[in-house]
Amino acid sequence: MTELLHAMAEHLVIVTLSMAVASLIGVALGVLSYWWHRAGVVIIALAEIIQTIPSLALLALLMIIFGLGDVTLAVALILYAQLPIIRNTTTALNELDSHIIDAARGMGMSRAQRLLKVEIPLSIPMIFGGIKVALVNSLSIAVMGVLIGSGGLGYIVYRGIQQRNMGRILLGAIPVVCIALLFDYLMGKVEVRLSKHTS
Template identity: 45%
Template sequence: MIGIYISGKGRKHVADTVIYLASIMMTVPSLALYGILMGILSALTLPSIGFLPVVIALTLYGLLPIIRNTYTAIREVDPAMIEAGRGMGMSESQILTKIKLPLAVPVIMAGLRQAVVMNIGIAAIGAYIGAGGLGQPIFRGIANYRMDLIVVGAVFVSLLAIVIDALMGGLEWLATPKGVRIRRKR
């Protein structure tokens, strides 16, 4: 929704600011962000260890690829297509829902796919602050000098990322309107 909003006419300054802030978020190392969130959540008397800070961190990290791709995809729709819609009497909301978004779906889905796969790796680090998950064997292996646990954890996290990436690719294909799909040569 943020990407759709900032792609509107006259919102270039807002878009630049939002994308800049999301880009800054990506530069913060995940352990540092977990630490910052733990302090903030603790001050708010919310659970500061485990699931909540990890979910907030993953949400923040996932914003940039989704917002940037949504904004870019909508802004890059061929102006002739938009003008054709106007010529047919479409309102701005109809142009958005019937022209811009359908044409932008592949790029938006690519941003979502990137965010999900990236967050799998970041979520594994969440085990360090008690969130559990596939990162646990890695951190147990590090703590106990057990290379087998480290490798098993790393392999499972990697396999999960690969499988989810493939599934997201299929979802991207299904979500893309038939007329917009790129046919691949075999």
């Protein structure tokens, strides 16, 4: 039991920390894509390519660079999280009502002020939606961390597989699926609430 709780805690810590970092990077790149359309095309194409790389292949390749351990898993999760976060950020910013931006400009706000005071706050629901997708995916991908020496629920699952023990596999799998569905549900609720505030 303590083993399970420990594994769950580890799983959650790696995923949430990775997503925190991924969100900062993703939103920044999303803003960059919004400000500078040409760069945006390249950034999104790169994120799409990363998304296409099979997860085992990406983990293995990253392991060559970062070695065995949590860091490699975290880097993989951050990379995989980029596409949904960047895409939602730029889409949200691009779809903002141009009158609002005109108004902000008319009040004499600088580009940075517009971004922080008007554009980002209005885009929060959609950005949050992107983070939700990334986080739910990450919970599932993180199970594979065990293959490159990281911990979490994947460890329990993998031991179960090695022992051909269905019970142990389920012991690791059920929390993963439940946590993923729970996050999906709760963050979905938050997303709805956020969008009520902005629209």
